[in-house]
Amino acid sequence: MTDSFKVIHVDLTTGRSQVLDIPGRNTWLGGSGLAAVLFEQFARMDELADHPDQPLIFAIGPLTGFYPLMSKCVLGFMSPYHHQYAESHAGGRLALALRFAGYEALVVTGHAPTLSCLHVGARQVGIRDVHFMKGMDIFKTGKLLRTMYHKHSGHRSILRIGPAGENKVSFAAINVDTYRHFGRLGAGCAMGMKNLKAIIVSGNKAQDISAFKEYPKVYQDIFQAITASELMKKYHDLGTAENLNKLDRSGCLPWRNLKQTSDPGSIKGISGETFARDLLLRQTACAGCPVGCIHVGLLREKFGPEHEFLYRQVAYDYEPIFAVGSMLGMGEASEVLTLLEDVERAGLDVMSAGVALAWATEALEQSLITTAETRVPLAFGHVGPYRQALQLLSSPPNAFYSTLGQGTLHAAATYGGKDFACVLGQEMAGYATGENFFVSQALGFRHSHLDTGAYAFDQQQTSRDVSTAVSFLLEEERQRILLCSMVACLFARKVYTPKRLHEALMALGLEEMTRDLEQKTTAIQAKRWNLRFRSGFDPRTVSIPKRFQQVVTAKGPMDSTYMKELFNAYAGTLEAFRHQDKPGSPA
Numbered sequence: 001m002t003d004s005f006k007v008i009h010v011d012l013t014t015g016r017s018q019v020l021d022i023p024g025r026n027t028w029l030g031g032s033g034l035a036a037v038l039f040e041q042f043a044r045m046d047e048l049a050d051h052p053d054q055p056l057i058f059a060i061g062p063l064t065g066f067y068p069l070m071s072k073c074v075l076g077f078m079s080p081y082h083h084q085y086a087e088s089h090a091g092g093r094l095a096l097a098l099r100f101a102g103y104e105a106l107v108v109t110g111h112a113p114t115l116s117c118l119h120v121g122a123r124q125v126g127i128r129d130v131h132f133m134k135g136m137d138i139f140k141t142g143k144l145l146r147t148m149y150h151k152h153s154g155h156r157s158i159l160r161i162g163p164a165g166e167n168k169v170s171f172a173a174i175n176v177d178t179y180r181h182f183g184r185l186g187a188g189c190a191m192g193m194k195n196l197k198a199i200i201v202s203g204n205k206a207q208d209i210s211a212f213k214e215y216p217k218v219y220q221d222i223f224q225a226i227t228a229s230e231l232m233k234k235y236h237d238l239g240t241a242e243n244l245n246k247l248d249r250s251g252c253l254p255w256r257n258l259k260q261t262s263d264p265g266s267i268k269g270i271s272g273e274t275f276a277r278d279l280l281l282r283q284t285a286c287a288g289c290p291v292g293c294i295h296v297g298l299l300r301e302k303f304g305p306e307h308e309f310l311y312r313q314v315a316y317d318y319e320p321i322f323a324v325g326s327m328l329g330m331g332e333a334s335e336v337l338t339l340l341e342d343v344e345r346a347g348l349d350v351m352s353a354g355v356a357l358a359w360a361t362e363a364l365e366q367s368l369i370t371t372a373e374t375r376v377p378l379a380f381g382h383v384g385p386y387r388q389a390l391q392l393l394s395s396p397p398n399a400f401y402s403t404l405g406q407g408t409l410h411a412a413a414t415y416g417g418k419d420f421a422c423v424l425g426q427e428m429a430g431y432a433t434g435e436n437f438f439v440s441q442a443l444g445f446r447h448s449h450l451d452t453g454a455y456a457f458d459q460q461q462t463s464r465d466v467s468t469a470v471s472f473l474l475e476e477e478r479q480r481i482l483l484c485s486m487v488a489c490l491f492a493r494k495v496y497t498p499k500r501l502h503e504a505l506m507a508l509g510l511e512e513m514t515r516d517l518e519q520k521t522t523a524i525q526a527k528r529w530n531l532r533f534r535s536g537f538d539p540r541t542v543s544i545p546k547r548f549q550q551v552v553t554a555k556g557p558m559d560s561t562y563m564k565e566l567f568n569a570y571a572g573t574l575e576a577f578r579h580q581d582k583p584g585s586p587a
């Protein structure tokens with residue numbers, strides 16, 4: 001087996017592309033590891049995110065396309081949100097389209113002279129002027145692209161940005177195949193900075209697996225573990241929306257800008273059960289996934305004086321419902337779905353958008369700002385003003401929305417209200433579980449709830465022991481990095497044990513890759529953090545706003561002393577990566 005990655009690099013400035021052989025496949029595996037290697041090679045650590053040389057790196061892993069739920073793609077980029085190295089992950093059809101186009105990564109650099117669409121296929125690369133799509137929303141853009149690239153419909157993935165990305169909102173998202181996203185840390189803004197409206201990846205190459213005699217048996221074992229056991233059932237049934245009731249009951253669901261962590265009177269209206277009963281239309285899946293956790297709801301919109309309705313299909317999950325549901329005090333599932341559709345149309349990251357508007361609502365309540373800034377009377381539980389505000393956020397008409405579009409902390413620095421800005425590195429994810437989660441998201445590599453799963457640790461661990469918590473955070477991150485180098489959907493983390501990953505690689509003849517897998521994962525962890533530090537990360541500049549110390553969760557009142565000690569200990573441990581990116585053991 002070759003020890004190099006096949007990578008296609010497209011320079012939007014010159015319009016040229018080339019196929020590269022990047023050495024080190026057996027060491028850096030793929031996904032997160034490959035993205036880090038390519039970021040080190042292409043990125044300008046001393047420049048901001050809008051520098052044309054900064055790369056967008058879409059990387060898949062060695063198991064992509066061969067096993068179920070190996071369906072994610074890692075995007076490595078310089079984040080316009082904090083101007084440091086960042087990763088975002090998305091499903092949809094992109095990972096398989098790249099595999100069948102014959103590449104393990106696509107690197108895009110440069111700045112297109114006009115608003116453009118990039119098409120990468122197995123045998124061709126094309127850049128098309130799409131200036132007529134300027135300002136076009138996600139839905140219209142998708143419709144037009146499907147017509148323009150209809151010949152590639154078989155193994156095609158469509159990535160696009162909406163007005164938010166074009167207008168450089170720092171938390172704009174990239175929409176992937178309508179229902180999935182590179183959501184967090186401003187991937188859509190990074191694409192907008194390249195004057196790139198869309199990327200189409202199409203691939204129809206076949207994979208020859210005839211030499212791999214063990215492969216069918218290993219595949220069957222994994223498929224059975226996924227489909228015949230209870231492990232994945234909940235993701236298909238109610239989906240992640242099932243968590244709303246559970247977290248509310250246990251006092252861990254952020255409501256109204258985290259003023260509360262439970263609202264027994266309102267949760268019924270937006271619970272996963274209510275969504276399923278009243279709005280669920282169908283479940284769908286990323287390519288190569290037999291689970292189908294993507295829940296699509298039916299949204300009816302009355303547009304005439306009599307019984308005239310438009311209907312739309314809008315995806316929902318736990319996180320989006322938290323962000324524009326409980327966080328904004330909404331009590332009706334159909335109103336939440338309406339807001340989700342508006343977020344989608346504009347091309348915003350739903351979590352950042354919801355949390356930013358929750359802060360703006362409280363800032364208005366406290367008279368730090370007025371409707372002269374917000375233009376609409378934002379109020380918890382009122383859908384109309386939020387619908388308008390989402391549009392204003394994606395196409396800022398004034399200084400207030402421009403500033404809020406750079407992130408909630410930017411707005412709080414200008415208008416006040418830092419204490420109640422629910423930001424942990426970026427706008428919070430929906431887990432008010434306790435100190436471990438707050439510290440983990442604030443300092444985590446992706447500032448994501450998926451970095452370490454500390455929300456579960458909070459719920460399981462009643463004692464507050466700093467060294468136990470730091471060990472958990474580091475080790476959990478390391479294990480997830482292995483999965484994200486393969487690149488698995490993290491919902492399958494209980495299926496893809498180290499033993500199964502080993503068997504899966506062996507069955508594809510990747511024996512060399514399986515050697516010292518633990519050490520290689522540690523090396524990837526170190527390289528990612530090292531790049532993060534080299535691109536400007538400084539844990540001492542991160543802070544946890546007061547609201548997180550005042551909140552009462554399932555664990556009771558927060559222990560500020562423990563939170564501070566954990567923060568300092570975890571930050572100190574991460575510091576050890578600053579000068580270390582070689583294989584070997586980090587801190």
Ligand code: SF4
Nearest residue numbers: 091285286289293489
């Ligand atoms: S479980 Fe859901 S997110 Fe994961 S691969 Fe399947 S459909 Fe995609």
